[in-house]
Amino acid sequence: MPNSLSLLCLLASPRRGGNSDILAAEACRAFEEAGGLTKQIVLNRLNLHDCRGCDWCKTPHEVPHPCAQQDDMQALYVEMTQADAILWATPIYYWSPAVPLKMVIDRLFCWGEWQPTRHAKALQGRPVGLVLAFADEDPASAGYIHAYSICKAAVESSGGTWAGCAWGVATDKGEIQQHPEALARARALGAKLYTLAQTRKGL
Numbered sequence: 001m002p003n004s005l006s007l008l009c010l011l012a013s014p015r016r017g018g019n020s021d022i023l024a025a026e027a028c029r030a031f032e033e034a035g036g037l038t039k040q041i042v043l044n045r046l047n048l049h050d051c052r053g054c055d056w057c058k059t060p061h062e063v064p065h066p067c068a069q070q071d072d073m074q075a076l077y078v079e080m081t082q083a084d085a086i087l088w089a090t091p092i093y094y095w096s097p098a099v100p101l102k103m104v105i106d107r108l109f110c111w112g113e114w115q116p117t118r119h120a121k122a123l124q125g126r127p128v129g130l131v132l133a134f135a136d137e138d139p140a141s142a143g144y145i146h147a148y149s150i151c152k153a154a155v156e157s158s159g160g161t162w163a164g165c166a167w168g169v170a171t172d173k174g175e176i177q178q179h180p181e182a183l184a185r186a187r188a189l190g191a192k193l194y195t196l197a198q199t200r201k202g203l
């Protein structure tokens with residue numbers, strides 16, 4: 001299906017098959033049912049380093065890559081700018097996105113709207129959605145707003161279009177399967193990502 005819209009899904013949980021993975025799979029299924037193709041990447045299998053704060057990205061360079069560090073983030077920059085839509089899926093760890101996603105977010109500094117380079121706002125309107133799994137039934141004490149705000153600001157400052165968040169409350173691995181309302185939110189987000197990707201492409 002060469003003309004299918006694509007969804008790139010970044011999985012940040014270190015627990016394979018856990019609650020955020022399950023919600024992400026629901027969103028991907030909905031995107032595929034709408035006619036798209038999906039690809040999932042497990043972030044902690046990549047060789048990703050944290051931002052060094054070297055400020056190399058603040059100066060325009062002739063080279064194609066936006067960051068000086070030559071690790072797997074270089075391929076991820078390319079993947080994200082080739083996808084039609086993006087989904088980030090993470091558990092909340094200590095009121096924040098889990099470290100593998102926070103690592104990616106910090107490395108988006110080179111795409112920040114403040115950068116005087118061609119890499120500023122590199123997401124160019126791509127829709128980006130978020131899946132959050134967390135344990136505390138009270139979203140305020142779970143850190144929902146913190147994690148949500150960090151991710152939304154990172155997307156928007158990189159030029160992306162915020163597609164919203166599908167969340168679920170669960171603790172044990174796989175427990176989210178017992179929460180149909182959370183699974184439904186994830187499916188709705190997958191379908192919305194497809195619609196936004198279509199609109200962006202004028203389809």
Ligand SMILES: Cc1cc2nc3c(=O)[nH]c(=O)nc-3n(C[C@H](O)[C@H](O)[C@H](O)COP(=O)(O)O)c2cc1C
Binds near residue numbers: 090091093134173
């Ligand atoms: C290190 C660690 C930190 C956590 N911090 C929070 C937290 O701040 N708020 C919360 O509600 N749940 C917290 N949790 C619970 C997880 O978010 C929850 O179990 C979630 O369902 C895990 O998703 P996963 O199965 O996709 O890994 C934490 C769990 C761990 C292991």
